[in-house]
Amino acid sequence: MVKSLEILEVSRLILSKYSLCDRCLGRQFHLLNEKTDNEEIGHSIKFCLYLKAISLLNEGKRKVAVNILRTLAKSGFKQSKVTLESLGVKNFYEEKCYVCNNLIFPNLDTFFRLMESQISDVEFNTFQVTSFIPKEIIRKDDSIKIEFGISTGENIKTEFNRLLSNLIEEKTKKKHVMISPDVTLLFDSIKKSVAVYSRPVYVYGKYRKLSSGISQTRKVGKDPLTSVEGLLASVFVPAFKAKDVKLHGAGREDVDALMLGSGRPFVLEIIEPKKRIANLSFLEDTFNSSFNGIAEIGSLRFCNRKDVVKIKMIGEKISKVYRLKVEVDKIPSKEEIAKVEKIVQNLVISQRTPTRVLWRRTDKVRKKIIKWIKISAINEKEIEVVLEAQGGTYVKEFIDGDNGRTKPSLAELLNTPLKWKSLEVLEIKGE
Numbered sequence: 001m002v003k004s005l006e007i008l009e010v011s012r013l014i015l016s017k018y019s020l021c022d023r024c025l026g027r028q029f030h031l032l033n034e035k036t037d038n039e040e041i042g043h044s045i046k047f048c049l050y051l052k053a054i055s056l057l058n059e060g061k062r063k064v065a066v067n068i069l070r071t072l073a074k075s076g077f078k079q080s081k082v083t084l085e086s087l088g089v090k091n092f093y094e095e096k097c098y099v100c101n102n103l104i105f106p107n108l109d110t111f112f113r114l115m116e117s118q119i120s121d122v123e124f125n126t127f128q129v130t131s132f133i134p135k136e137i138i139r140k141d142d143s144i145k146i147e148f149g150i151s152t153g154e155n156i157k158t159e160f161n162r163l164l165s166n167l168i169e170e171k172t173k174k175k176h177v178m179i180s181p182d183v184t185l186l187f188d189s190i191k192k193s194v195a196v197y198s199r200p201v202y203v204y205g206k207y208r209k210l211s212s213g214i215s216q217t218r219k220v221g222k223d224p225l226t227s228v229e230g231l232l233a234s235v236f237v238p239a240f241k242a243k244d245v246k247l248h249g250a251g252r253e254d255v256d257a258l259m260l261g262s263g264r265p266f267v268l269e270i271i272e273p274k275k276r277i278a279n280l281s282f283l284e285d286t287f288n289s290s291f292n293g294i295a296e297i298g299s300l301r302f303c304n305r306k307d308v309v310k311i312k313m314i315g316e317k318i319s320k321v322y323r324l325k326v327e328v329d330k331i332p333s334k335e336e337i338a339k340v341e342k343i344v345q346n347l348v349i350s351q352r353t354p355t356r357v358l359w360r361r362t363d364k365v366r367k368k369i370i371k372w373i374k375i376s377a378i379n380e381k382e383i384e385v386v387l388e389a390q391g392g393t394y395v396k397e398f399i400d401g402d403n404g405r406t407k408p409s410l411a412e413l414l415n416t417p418l419k420w421k422s423l424e425v426l427e428i429k430g431e
């Protein structure tokens, strides 16, 4: 800690070695009076040093006085230049600030105007400022604190962010926060640029898929409107003036499976929204009338990032009721059906990753539970299978056995090859 009497002497030593602007000098003593601007602290110290030089002059100690005046003139202190000139001293000069090179701080208003123009169409109530300041500048600022044993200083980046935050709060009446700001403003102190990042908005809801051939998320090379995510994007991206959306579903169903009943819970992440508020019931109506017969959404409400994790966990905990139409060589007898329905009560099955998804999923064995099953003949070639399976079960593979990768399978239990024809999700339980 710099002792009170030493502040002037330490400052004189610093300035005689490094030319510093008022702000970069004042920053070294910021913690002594946090309410006062560093520029004012620096200027006051220089002014006290100037008064000291004048009193030394009055005592006839011209050499020491001129030295101090030269040091002050070097760091841009105007009055000492005038005094040196009046004393007839010629060989003094001014240097740019050793730390900031006089580059960073004179431009705070410029930064503000730049930000204002970039953010004019972005809705926000809270913000956070971050900045890029070259490492070399930060290193020089730190090295002065170390060299002169100063523990009352502020970090240059902290100061830059603080000044800009205060300026923005004052001019826009928006609130600066450290946690979950609506927008993060990244200022580049050298390029004089501002990048605006708006935090995603999250909307919880449920979807029903009424037509097959619709995937849950968009697939590369496929029409986005053949996915629930793409359909949601077409309504939510313009409504929130967003860059894009990302769908987080509580589990998933296959592209050719319907999703009926009360629907599958999801969280829609709205990426880089310029608007943060929208009438969700209006969006629900827009979606449902636009995609009538294809997909439906409901139960919409705003939620937060934590719900994305929750929804992923729900995917594992829930169970789903499926209805399948299955092609069969020979219709099983009533006795056979009764026997199988009895076996499949909380039946644990082992599933190796299905052949059809093996290219994108790790090959491993998963234990899943089939809670119950109901089998009935439709005609001489087809049966209807309704069953409840734990979230994450590969239901098609439970039907046909996937060449022995799912054990036991319904084909195995009925002792006849089976081929599924259609699949619907009737209900999702336990969300």
Ligand SMILES: [Zn+2]
Residues within 6 Å of the ligand: 020, 021, 022, 023, 024, 025, 097, 098, 099, 100, 101, 102
């Ligand atoms: Zn400076």
